Amino acid sequence: MNTAVSRMFGLGRLGSQALRANALKRRLQSTYTRPATGVNAAYDEALKILEAYKVKKVAEAEAAAESLKRAQESGENAEKIAELKKKWFDLAVESEIKDSEVLWNARNGKFDLSRPVYQYLKEKAWLARPLEVLMQRLLQMFVLPDLLDPRIVGTPEAQLNIAMSGESAIEPGVAIDPSKAREQLDIELVTFHEDTRLHTLVMVDLDEPFEEQQTFREQFHWVVSNLPFAMNQTKADIGAGNVLLPYIPPHPAKGTPTHRYAVVALEQPDNGQQRIDSADVSRDMVLRDFVAQHNLRTVGISFFRASWDESVDSVYREILNMPPPSYGQMPVPDTSIGPDGRKIN
Amino acid sequence: KAASRGGPSHLSSDPRYEAMKQIMFQEEPRQLPKLTEEDLERHQTILRAVEVMRMEDRRKRRLERERKFAAMEAAYEALEAADPRLYKAACIKENNVVFPRQMRVPTETPAKKIWDYLE
Numbered sequence: 001m002n003t004a005v006s007r008m009f010g011l012g013r014l015g016s017q018a019l020r021a022n023a024l025k026r027r028l029q030s031t032y033t034r035p036a037t038g039v040n041a042a043y044d045e046a047l048k049i050l051e052a053y054k055v056k057k058v059a060e061a062e063a064a065a066e067s068l069k070r071a072q073e074s075g076e077n078a079e080k081i082a083e084l085k086k087k088w089f090d091l092a093v094e095s096e097i098k099d100s101e102v103l104w105n106a107r108n109g110k111f112d113l114s115r116p117v118y119q120y121l122k123e124k125a126w127l128a129r130p131l132e133v134l135m136q137r138l139l140q141m142f143v144l145p146d147l148l149d150p151r152i153v154g155t156p157e158a159q160l161n162i163a164m165s166g167e168s169a170i171e172p173g174v175a176i177d178p179s180k181a182r183e184q185l186d187i188e189l190v191t192f193h194e195d196t197r198l199h200t201l202v203m204v205d206l207d208e209p210f211e212e213q214q215t216f217r218e219q220f221h222w223v224v225s226n227l228p229f230a231m232n233q234t235k236a237d238i239g240a241g242n243v244l245l246p247y248i249p250p251h252p253a254k255g256t257p258t259h260r261y262a263v264v265a266l267e268q269p270d271n272g273q274q275r276i277d278s279a280d281v282s283r284d285m286v287l288r289d290f291v292a293q294h295n296l297r298t299v300g301i302s303f304f305r306a307s308w309d310e311s312v313d314s315v316y317r318e319i320l321n322m323p324p325p326s327y328g329q330m331p332v333p334d335t336s337i338g339p340d341g342r343k344i345n
Numbered sequence: 346k347a348a349s350r351g352g353p354s355h356l357s358s359d360p361r362y363e364a365m366k367q368i369m370f371q372e373e374p375r376q377l378p379k380l381t382e383e384d385l386e387r388h389q390t391i392l393r394a395v396e397v398m399r400m401e402d403r404r405k406r407r408l409e410r411e412r413k414f415a416a417m418e419a420a421y422e423a424l425e426a427a428d429p430r431l432y433k434a435a436c437i438k439e440n441n442v443v444f445p446r447q448m449r450v451p452t453e454t455p456a457k458k459i460w461d462y463l464e
Contacts (some may be wrong), residue, residue: 043390049398050397
């Protein structure tokens with residue numbers, strides 16, 4: 001008994017060590033395998049306790065579902081129905097969240113979104129670390145005050161994943177080779193609402209040089225409206241949307257500092273039900289004005305950075321039909337050389 | 346001797362240092378038990394079940410406490426409806442209330458022998 005207890009006390013640190021050591025083995029497993037019973041008596045008792053708790057909560061969840069159904073049929077007001085729905089959802093989550101299999105699946109990224117517990121765990125996974133990293137990068141590199149008002153954006157509701165040239169999603173703020181973003185980006189918006197809502201996707205270059213005023217300004221690279229996203233439809237289907245501004249790949253000019261390219265997912269008005277079939281968009285617009293003009297709401301945002309390399313020149317020549325610019329310092333006249341080219345004494 | 350040579354003073358012959366080293370290093374350091382993946386899973390399940398048990402106990406105690414308080418409140422309301430004079434008397438807060446020692450606060454797990462005050 002004492003050894004068992006003392007073992008338990010020492011296992012806080014061991015838990016994480018064992019997890020790290022067995023991480024690869026676990027990732028290779030495709031489905032959860034329940035540990036054998038009859039080895040640890042405490043484990044067998046634990047299973048019984050968890051099963052009893054689950055049965056109790058499932059009964060409560062069913063009762064809540066019944067009262068929700070009755071309220072919906074009798075035509076109660078929307079507020080009361082929302083309250084009952086939340087109560088049912090919370091009970092449904094609670095009934096399954098203590099299950100080892102569910103937690104294993106969530107840890108390994110297997111979410112069956114038809115069950116409330118997985119919806120809850122998926123959102124929790126997003127809030128735990130990816131959102132923190134995204135917010136840190138957005139604020140650290142000043143994408144948020146420069147592009148949109150951070151007080152209005154708050155923390156984005158949905159997870160926007162940018163993938164390019166067939167690779168997996170990039171980390172927000174990562175510096176990439178511009179050649180990778182030559183083709184249209186693969187955007188994924190992981191939302192946490194069940195209904196399908198229409199969104200507008202905008203890709204903006206925050207650091208386009210503006211020679212006239214010797215500063216930088218925003219330039220729109222891509223605007224697509226009426227893109228449907230839902231909990232089970234996370235990939236952007238560009239064919240289903242209206243392309244208001246065709247995709248132009250990033251073209252950071254030579255001599256300019258690293259450009260930030262932000263991709264923003266904006267929910268269309270009326271909870272994403274209103275369509276935007278045509279809009280007055282140009283490349284030289286400001287996102288704040290665009291959002292205000294069409295009454296959009298920012299739900300997802302991500303960005304990457306890129307600097308000049310040789311592939312950018314081909315973008316200027318082929319797509320923009322202009323000679324590739326090269327920025328640099330104004331040449332300073334050498335005062336020790338006279339007009340005839342000889343050194344002045 | 347070492348101190349006079351300009352070295353650290355603790356190299357002098359203090360028997361406590363040797364004793365300390367002996368005590369510290371006479372046994373092998375304790376090894377953390379190495380758990381297999383299955384054992385770790387069992388361990389985490391057990392801790393979760395303990396958490397659920399404690400949650401349920403707390404919930405039961407809270408509900409019982411709330412039930413008793415609600416009963417007390419209902420009694421007061423009934424008294425107020427029945428007889429305002431008695432209700433006011435019941436609401437008087439007495440200072441320096443003294444209770445016999447035997448009327449101790451009931452606990453959920455009392456000792457087998459409460460208090461032998463005769464001895």
